[in-house]
Amino acid sequence: MSSIHHLVTPLSKEDIRKLRAGDLVRISGTIYAARDAAHKRMTEALARGESLPFDIAGQLIYYVGPTPAKPGKPIGSAGPTTSGRMDAYTPRLLELGLAGMIGKGNRSASVMDAIRNNVCVYFAATGGAGALLSRCIKSYTVLAWPELGPEALAAMEVEDFPATVVADCYGTDLYEEGKKPYQHI
Amino acid sequence: MREISVDLIRDTVARLAVEACCSLPDSMLDAMRRARECELSSTGRDVLDQLILNAGIAAEERAPVCQDTGLAVVFAEIGQEVHITGGLFEDAVNEGVAKGYTEGYLRKSSVEEPLFERRNTGDNTPAVIHTRLVAGDRITLLLAPKGAGSENKGALHMLVPADGIEGVKKAVLETVRHAGASPCPPMVIGVGIGGNMELACLCAKKACARDVESRNPDPRYARLEEELLEMVNRLGTGPAGLGGSVTAFKVNVEFCATHIASLPVAVNINCNAARHAKAVL
Numbered sequence: 001m002s003s004i005h006h007l008v009t010p011l012s013k014e015d016i017r018k019l020r021a022g023d024l025v026r027i028s029g030t031i032y033a034a035r036d037a038a039h040k041r042m043t044e045a046l047a048r049g050e051s052l053p054f055d056i057a058g059q060l061i062y063y064v065g066p067t068p069a070k071p072g073k074p075i076g077s078a079g080p081t082t083s084g085r086m087d088a089y090t091p092r093l094l095e096l097g098l099a100g101m102i103g104k105g106n107r108s109a110s111v112m113d114a115i116r117n118n119v120c121v122y123f124a125a126t127g128g129a130g131a132l133l134s135r136c137i138k139s140y141t142v143l144a145w146p147e148l149g150p151e152a153l154a155a156m157e158v159e160d161f162p163a164t165v166v167a168d169c170y171g172t173d174l175y176e177e178g179k180k181p182y183q184h185i
Numbered sequence: 186m187r188e189i190s191v192d193l194i195r196d197t198v199a200r201l202a203v204e205a206c207c208s209l210p211d212s213m214l215d216a217m218r219r220a221r222e223c224e225l226s227s228t229g230r231d232v233l234d235q236l237i238l239n240a241g242i243a244a245e246e247r248a249p250v251c252q253d254t255g256l257a258v259v260f261a262e263i264g265q266e267v268h269i270t271g272g273l274f275e276d277a278v279n280e281g282v283a284k285g286y287t288e289g290y291l292r293k294s295s296v297e298e299p300l301f302e303r304r305n306t307g308d309n310t311p312a313v314i315h316t317r318l319v320a321g322d323r324i325t326l327l328l329a330p331k332g333a334g335s336e337n338k339g340a341l342h343m344l345v346p347a348d349g350i351e352g353v354k355k356a357v358l359e360t361v362r363h364a365g366a367s368p369c370p371p372m373v374i375g376v377g378i379g380g381n382m383e384l385a386c387l388c389a390k391k392a393c394a395r396d397v398e399s400r401n402p403d404p405r406y407a408r409l410e411e412e413l414l415e416m417v418n419r420l421g422t423g424p425a426g427l428g429g430s431v432t433a434f435k436v437n438v439e440f441c442a443t444h445i446a447s448l449p450v451a452v453n454i455n456c457n458a459a460r461h462a463k464a465v466l
Contacts, residue, residue, distance in 0.1 A: 022228070037303075067249045067292040076290055077243070077252040082334045082367045105334070105367035105426065126232050126425050127334065127369035128457040130252040132239035149305055150252075150292050162235075164228070164427060175366050178428025182226060183421030185358070 006160075010058025011099040013119045019165045021172035025123065026160040031060045031102065033140070035081055037151040039089040041144070046092065053144040053153055056098045060123075063103035065150035066140070067130070075140040075156070079130030080104040083122070087111050094118045102163055106175050116171045123163035124174075136161040186268040187322035189466055191277035194269070194324070197464050198281025198312075201328040202257060203289035205462035206249045209240045212398045213459055216434040220371055220424075229429030233371075236424075236457055247289075251369075251458040253332030254291040257282045257312040260329065260394065266322035275314055283308035294333070315387065324466040329394035335368035335456040341386060344448040350409070353378060353450050354416060360452040361417050361433070366426020369456035372433045373397055374417065377451040378440045385449035392437040393455045399437065406438050413438070424457075434459075 007015060009029035019025070032054060034042070042052055063083050067076030083103030090101065091114035100121035107115075107122060115122055125133055139157040146152050166174045214237065221233040243250040259278055263269075269277075286293055286309040295310060296303040319325075340363075342356040357376055364372075375395070377388025400407040413436040423429020434457075443449065 065252060065292065065294075067252050067254060068290045070248070070290050076292070077249040079252050081253065082337070084367060104369065106365045124366070124425060124427065126235045126239075127366075128251050129235045129239040131243040131246065131248045131250060132235055134248070135242070149307075150294075164425075166427075174428070175426055178226075178228070178426075179421035179423060180428070181421070182423055182428055182430050183419070185416065185419040185421075 009060055011060070012058065016099060016119055016121050016169050019121050019168050021165050021168045021174040021177060023165040025163050025165060027060065027163060028159050028161070029157070030155050031062045031158055031161070033064045033154040033156055034061050035063050035065050035151050036085055037148045038145060038153040039086050043089050043092065054155065056093060056096055058097065058099045060099055061093070061101050062156065063101065066134070069140070075134050075137050077130030078134040078137055080125040080127055083107060090114065094120045107167065112167060112171070112173060115167050116169055119169045121165060121169060122167035124166045125161070125163045133161065187266055188268050188270050189324055190270050191272040191274070193466060194274065194277040195281040195284065197326060197466060198259065198278050198328065199285035199288065201326060201462040201464055202282060202285030202291065202330065205328050205330050205460045206254045206289070206291050207247050208244045209250055209458065209460065210396065212396050214240055216397045220431040220434060224424065224429050224431045226423055226429035228427045229424040229431060232424035232427065249291055250460065251332060251456070252292055253294065253334060254286065255330035255332045256295060257286070257309060258329045258331055258390065258394070259312050259314045260327040260391070261314065261316045262319045262325040263316060264321035264323045265318055267324055278312050278314055279310040282310050282312045325463065326466070327394060327461060327463045329461040332456060335372065335454045338364035338368045339389070339451070339453040341382065342450045343382070344450055345446065346448050348448055352448065354413065356450045357413050357436070357452055358416055358420070361454070362420055364454055365422065368454045369458070370422050370426055370433065371424055371431045371457050373455040373459040374413070374433050374436045375453040375455065376413065376436060376438045377453070378438060378449070379443035380441045380449060381444065381447065382449060384441060385451040386453070388439040388441055389451035389453035392439040393453045394461050395437045397435040397459065401438050406440055410436050410438050
């Protein structure tokens with residue numbers, strides 16, 4: 001493990017090239033919440049030749065469906081959901097300029113290829129730490145499809161949001177490499 | 186006959202939903218602390234520190250431990266000497282789930298049908314209700330909310346008797362290996378052995394909802410629980426799947442009678458937020 005990178009969105013290719021699988025990061029700025037249903041809607045919008053509800057160049061999508069905010073709080077618990085369910089939609093978004101994703105769990109070979117080919121990055125946040133992670137989220141604004149409830153597309157302001165680089169732009173996958181020293185079977 | 190009103194059942198379910206989602210059982214916290222002491226990977230220790238901190242924040246703020254507050258799985262044991270008054274039992278449970286998930290700011294994650302519209306029901310109903318008639322004049326309610334990240338990684342293996350213990354071990358190992366980082370390790374793994382297709386799955390879910398400090402009362406199966414845990418922890422998946430020596434906190438095994446030609450093995454994985462809350466009325 002190496003030093004902690006402090007990142008501010010949007011990310012440049014130069015920012016991304018500095019990141020290596022296993023590095024810890026703290027992310028600040030705007031990130032975008034989207035999961036299954038919002039990805040399906042974004043893909044359908046693109047298929048109709050429409051633009052996306054936000055400019056994705058250099059941005060990060062966080063796979064999250066938060067619990068409802070209590071009065072006085074910007075958001076409820078907000079940990080990552082399983083990224084693999086978005087595999088079918090992700091390569092297209094990376095080709096369109098998305099810098100990366102925050103989620104949890106393994107990605108498909110086509111997503112890993114798209115991360116490398118487009119100089120992108122995949123971060124993991126700690127699954128099961130939704131109450132802790134919500135403290136880093138300062139605002140939550142629905143941008144599109146409010147009828148999807150916790151699955152709506154939203155912009156979130158984050159401060160020092162903790163994550164780990166799982167897949168860097170050099171093709172390393174921490175989910176494969178990380179377990180090797182501890183694998184005895 | 187002892188009378189129990191549907192209002193009491195509804196209010197108890199509502200309370201249990203919030204309690205289960207916001208406060209991890211003490212035994213889970215102890216398991217996390219023990220894992221923190223023996224985890225060999227520094228990344229893994231960092232993940233466990235976050236989980237312990239998270240559980241503290243959740244309990245203090247009465248906030249959900251995890252945003253996926255799951256489908257509400259309810260195990261109900263109803264004494265035969267109980268007379269339920271004022272309405273239907275299942276309606277009361279569902280009203281309790283709706284009340285708990287709405288008033289407790291929990292996430293509503295239930296869609297009314299799986300293939301076409303997938304429209305959210307808006308109040309996290311219907312609950313998944315498993316009812317058993319038992320002796321006595323009490324009702325025991327165990328609420329075990331279960332998120333999809335871990336639930337999606339479960340599997341059923343219809344083995345044959347010749348596959349034996351080695352077949353069971355292989356089935357569990359392959360299911361957990363294939364699950365990888367997605368079910369939020371360290372996990373609590375429920376294994377149901379025997380019965381038929383549906384009973385094996387029910388046993389696995391019951392095993393999942395069992396306390397991490399419990400052991401199967403049959404010493405042979407208690408030993409199998411230990412062996413399976415040791416084996417799973419040799420996979421190296423580790424906390425959050427980032428590599429490490431603690432992939433699971435516990436493997437719980439439940440068994441039941443089966444056909445002379447069958448050896449069903451169901452594996453139901455629970456995440457690090459292995460939540461459950463119980464009440465006896």
